[in-house]
Amino acid sequence: MSRPSVKAPTPGFAKTFVWPALLIFAVPAASLWFFNHVEASFDADALQGIIQGVNADDGLSPEEKTAAIQFFTENPVSKLEASGAVDLDLPAQLRFYYATFRWMIRLSLWSLAAGLIVLALVGACIPISMRSPPAQYLCLSAGWHVLRIYGAFQAIVTGVLLIALSFWVTAFWFEAYFVKLIIIAGVLALAGIGAVIAGIFKRTPIVNRVAGKPAVSAANAPLFQRLREICDKVGTTPPDNVILGIDNNFFVTELPVTVNDQTYEGRTLFVSLSLLKQLHDEEADAILAHEMAHFSGNDTLYSKKIAPLLNKYAHYLGSLRQGGAALPVFYFMNFFRALFELSLSRLSREREFRADRIAREATSAPAVAGALTRVIAYAAYRRKVEQQLFEEEVALEEANVAERIEQGFPEFAASFLAQPGAGEVELAHPFDTHPPLAQRLEAIGLRLEMPETRSLLALAGNGRWFERIADAAELERAQWDEFEEQFRNYHEQSLPYRYLPATEEERAVVVRHFPAVTFAGKEGALTIDFEKLSFAKWSEPLLFAEVRQFQLTDGGELQISFARGEKGKQKTAIKLKKFPNQQEIVDALNRYWGRYQSAVAYRRQLAEGAANEAVKSDA
Template sequence: MSKSSASPNAPGFAKTFVYPALLIFAVPLGSLLFFLHVQASFDADLLASITQQINQDAEMPAAEKAEAIQFFTDHPASELVASGDADLGLTPEATGYYAMFRWLIRLSLWSLLAGLAVLALVGACIPISMRSHHAQYLCLSIGWHVLRIYGALQTIVIGVLLVALSFWVTAFWFEIYFVKLIFIAGAMALLGIAAVLKGIFKSTPNENHIVGEPADPVANAALFNRLKEICAKVGTTPPDNVILGIDNNFFVTEMPVIVKGKQYTGRTLFVSLSLLKQLHEEEADAILAHEMAHFSGQDTLYSKKISPLLTRYGHYLGALQEGGASLPVFYFMNFFRALFELSLSKLRREREFRADQIAKQTTSTPAMAGALSRVIAYSAYREEVQRQLFSEEVALEQANVAERVEQGFPEYAATFFSQPDVGELESAHPFDSHPPLAHRLEAVGLRIELPEMQALLAQTGNGRWYERIADAAGLERAQWDEFEAEFRQYHEQSLPYRYLPATDQEREVVVRHFPGVSFTGKEGELRIDFEKMAFTKWEEPIYFREILQLQMTEGGELQIKLQRGSAKQKASIKLQKFPNQQEVLDALNRFWGRYQTAVAYQSERAEKTS
């Protein structure tokens, strides 16, 4: 379940994606203009020198002088050097400079034209991709391959141009160059190229793990027979696998899934036991008809094709974001990823509305509306229960999520539609997204404001489908036990990051997870615990609450600024004097990070309760 809301202060699409994408043209355009200017300046200096030589030639007639000067004026030295039509008597160094300018100008121009071509090509794919699943897959596939090749080449080009600019900008205007600046530009170029290679060749595993229990077709013959009946009405074949779990959703996929270490291929349906218990029989029929409709519309087939492309695209973007010279390419490709998301969102909405309509026709409008509302209400309530439990400030003796949800959900469901912003809630899904509840209800012919909507959820579901599953209670309880044990463990691990211990019990929790450590160096022993650090050379320990700033120098010295009473003081410790310097630094970061997190948490908590 998720809730979408647009913040009035949120940056717009142009500021977030379009403007940064234009950075791809900044280096090539700047290089083009700069090296055209440098080449023109060299041409002007050489023309002045040639004109002076011609005018000083006493034997050349005036008419020939004028003709020669006009020729060199009409044909700059850069043009003559490139064509080889005239011997200007240039030094090898000057000839090399002209060749360098010529290729840098060409490289900049090709880069700009390639960017515009890719912009037009991939941009044209967006409206085409909105026509159908097949068109979307083709456009995304073509766009991905074009952008990947373009991104690799463009990163190399930008790197070369940056190195060239790092030398020539200062050499041309200030007649000096800085080796450090050239080194930095070269490092950025190498980082960019490394990022591209990492993105291209790094494997992108796309494993989908599902927590649940595969349903035995023999033991659950009633379940599989009813699915066959629904599939016959919908016009598709039954799923190959049915996974029984306790997640707060139902979903289908054709991507390989891993359940308890074993991979299952083909069509997979996930069924929530916990939700089945809350649904009326006809509502469960509607939900399952909706999911089978995704099979009939080949939605899952194209999700299976598109998902690996999106995964590789995401890994490539992540690699580009890490590289120096590749950052403009990252923004450019991120812009197209955002545009493709418009297409993906449009077709996702269309296929959800189509599946809702098929489910409505297979069952009834009230059944479909009730199923949608009850599933989303259950998801919202379960998240609320888990959120309340997780906010507890002491270790949980029991994380009885299942019991709390089952007991409290009927009352919650009865008042679900009276809560604010209900229409913006969406169904949870591990592989996809859904339109808001209000839009889906309107598409099947109902509105949230209608009195009958509240009546749909006022009656507790009869759980008939739950009763048809072999050992449903045992399967569900076993999975809840595992989930609640993990929930308790995660909750307890979070407590040390919340406490600024005020009681012995809180101190015991923090110390259990953050036991004190000590390190011995050449200048003495450093001891660190959850609230302070002490060093042999210091007269007294320094408490974390006293520290204003921690800073590491290039030489490996930790400098500490602290406040004691009304006085500000300084202390330091030479970490380079410890044989295990990195371990010391890691420990300091861990203990100091815990303290800062706890301070932030307590501050936020105080604001909420004030």
């Protein structure tokens, strides 16, 4: 769901994207140096042999010997072999070696050159894409195709070079080769190539699921009439679909949306019933004018065109990230995706400023400012309420999110703009990014510190728009009931990962989700429950609290390091190969051990938080 977001400190762009992207040049650069070095070494050995042969040839005069030695010194055997100008009568194996060096050098050079060309071409697309939505779409489309082809080429070349290096590095420097190393390189190469193929041909359908209910025009004549009036002011046509929900935002899109397994095409407006209840009628007008302005500027049209490209790009990156030798390609592609995000964010924010300006012209600056601040404050308060409920340490009999919001929001909203950092809050959105609140207010002629701005949320909204919608209360209550039930269930499922049971009630919750499981084996039964392992060969169970490490060997032996009493560190093992369901045991152990570790980490975090609060109180 949408929620307000504040920018958090992030690693530098260079560290996150640029330096990893340069890994694309690592393998070809290393290969270029290495195979040039090996070729030069072979040339030096060949030259020594030629010099010895020339000096030993009594049929040549001193002048002819000098000329021959000078010729072969100036023209290395590798170059003569490649040109075919001189028949050197080299052994077949040596000719094969030279051909290998030659092609590895060529592939390395082609790879480096292609990387630099793509870097320049796609890099030039970024500033061009910032000029307008059509330019952005064309640049993103062209960039995607260029990068996809380059990614396939680079993955194949990197794989070939890795295989060649895996043999020749050890063969040249240690006069030996290792089959396992070659096999590993081959597996990485095949994985990389497979990842590229999977990424290119993988179908990437876009499914935009929206929780809500379509508004029927016949039953909501006032709503659709007011939308038509607003569209006339803005200069656009009304939406084809209006979805009524309880999300903490309003948005429009021309992408297909799926509501209760039914897909709706065309222009869609999502209206938050819960927000309408909190807004003054002129604020609701302003926010709807803002959304309709996105239609008037073809913002949603270009979002519809760009979304499939971004979706394909994301799936391609996902495939490359899992793909062995394709990992450098992933970092290179991810670097350009980050650059394109700069363009996407810039134009997206410009669209938001434009929509705010149009909404101000259709209504008023205070109405737009009130709508912005009230929606952002509502999202912040809803998040706070949900967080407080989720942090409850006992199962919730009811998750009364809606009731808590309605009771506490007016007071929260009245003081929201006085909170530190309020001006930096951005409203999250399913399709676009938004500028910080302070910038949006300044763009419509208001400043955060102005008294009239600070007083915008002093009075609670009248909710008149909510009252105009047929069965609004019933629709909203039904959706809140469904949401709160899901919230309560999710909260209850999280409790076992928080408890190191101290009471019978807590123990019952954990056991309900993590009941003891027993596996029969040739050496006796193994039982795993939420706090320990019990094995027939052991005199007593092994508590998770005693375990330091689990390790599964290639031979199917589960080795366990633990610490107990005065004996300190100890080890034991279970031969899982003596159980018919080895994988089930491993899966169960991962789940139960993971639950225990999560609970330990959670309790430690709570203790540290309490200690920090105590220090603050003392200070």
